[in-house]
Amino acid sequence: MSGPVDLTIAICTYDRPELLARTLRSCLAQRNALGLRFEVVVVDNHPSGSAAAVVAQLATETAVPVRYVTETTRNMSVLRNRGFSEAAAPLVALIDDDEVADPAWTDELVGALRRTGADVAVGPRLAVFAEAPPPYDPAGTGFMRDLRLPDGADIPLLDARGKPQHGLGTGNSLFDMARCFPDGAPAMRPEFGDAGGEDFEMFVRLHRSGRRIVWASRAVVTETVLPHRTSTAYRLIRTQREAQHYVTIYLDVAPHPGRVWLSLMAKGLLQLAVGLVLATATWEFGSTRRIAGRQLMAHGLGKLLWRRPVGYIAEPPARLPSGSAS
The missing domain is CATH 1.20.1280 (Monooxygenase)
Known part of the structure; x- marks a missing residue:
């Protein structure tokens, strides 16, 4: 693939090589009915560079440009800002390294932006459990994000009093970079990157500045929920x-x-x-x-205890149990 790209898919990862491989394969297998020229950028946050081998292998199997960069600063704002800054395209889609995109994912995200003239599109996140849903939530609804809004509807991030609602994360989102960040300033504030909430703070800030954020109901990704997270x-x-x-x-x-x-x-x-x-x-x-x-x-x-932030939550290495759901 040569020439300028229309879309950059950015994936930030931290020591999840098996899950990352699934994410990457789903991105590279997009139906792409819109005929977009796209690239994939993987930003590795782990000091060992655990994602390098996965990226190198899959890069040999596709004509889509796949780039690997490292950013070892342990701050989610810095990490995601690196993904934005590495993008060569005017549109940037973010997907987490434990998510798998439906084949029409990019078509639906970009289509939602084009149909509505919006600045940001966000889609549903379903869940598949590596072992089983927890007994306290047998349907697994607490692990999903589905706002149940019509396709293309504006997402009301704040109510009339300015109270935040519909908490959003950047997994499964698309940004028009020139409209959202016209001055080239970092997308996320580093002071939120240690304690968390950096992505929702960014969404609220964009909403308050007049940017339109719409729901792309058919742009679906599925998150793999590991056992310890239940x-x-x-x-x-x-x-x-x-x-x-x-x-x-x-x-x-x-x-x-x-x-x-x-x-x-x-x-x-x-x-x-x-x-x-x-x-x-x-x-x-x-x-x-x-x-x-x-x-x-x-x-x-x-x-x-809001002034004593929990911050990062220690997690075991992300390894899929044998025979887990794909």
Whole structure:
């Protein structure tokens, strides 16, 4: 493939070579009915360069340009900003290294942007479990992102009071770079990159600056959920961290942050108290089938402890169990 590219697919990865191989193959197997010239850029965040061999092998099997770069700074904003800055195309699609894109993924994302004239498109993320869904969520709905909006609908990131809603991540998203970042400034703020929430903060900032963010309902990716991510302890610490993100971002955009802070702290205390009563009344502590009360407590703790960010959550090496779902 020669000449300028229309689309860059950027993948940030950290020590997930098996999962990354699936992600890459799905990107390289796009139907591409729109006839886009595209490239793939893999940004490796692991000091060992664990993604290098996977990228090198798959690059020999395709005519699509595949580039490998390293960025070992342990900050998600810096990492994703590197993916944006490496892009040679005016459109940049982001997909996570544990996601697999449907064959029409790029057609649907780009098509949604073209049909609506929007600046950003975001699509659904389904889930497939490497072993089984957890007993507390047998349908796995808590591991998916489906806003259930019409195709091409604007995503309302803030309500009338400026309260964040519809939390978004960059996995399965497409950006018109010239419209979203016209001054060439970094897309994500590094101060959010250690504690998390950097991607949603960026979406809220783009929304407040007048950028249109639309829902591409047919641009589907599927995330592989590894067993440790379904454990009760992991879900509770993730819930607490997400509540911290919510408080930080809400205060960052609120016209009256003092009032908002008071209301959030009051809500956090109430959630903690009600969650404790619920968890105690239903004998939830120690259960693998009930989590609602403890999740409500985690929401409350996240609000109350928002100045003590959870940050990165330690995870085991991402290796697929033998015979896991593809």
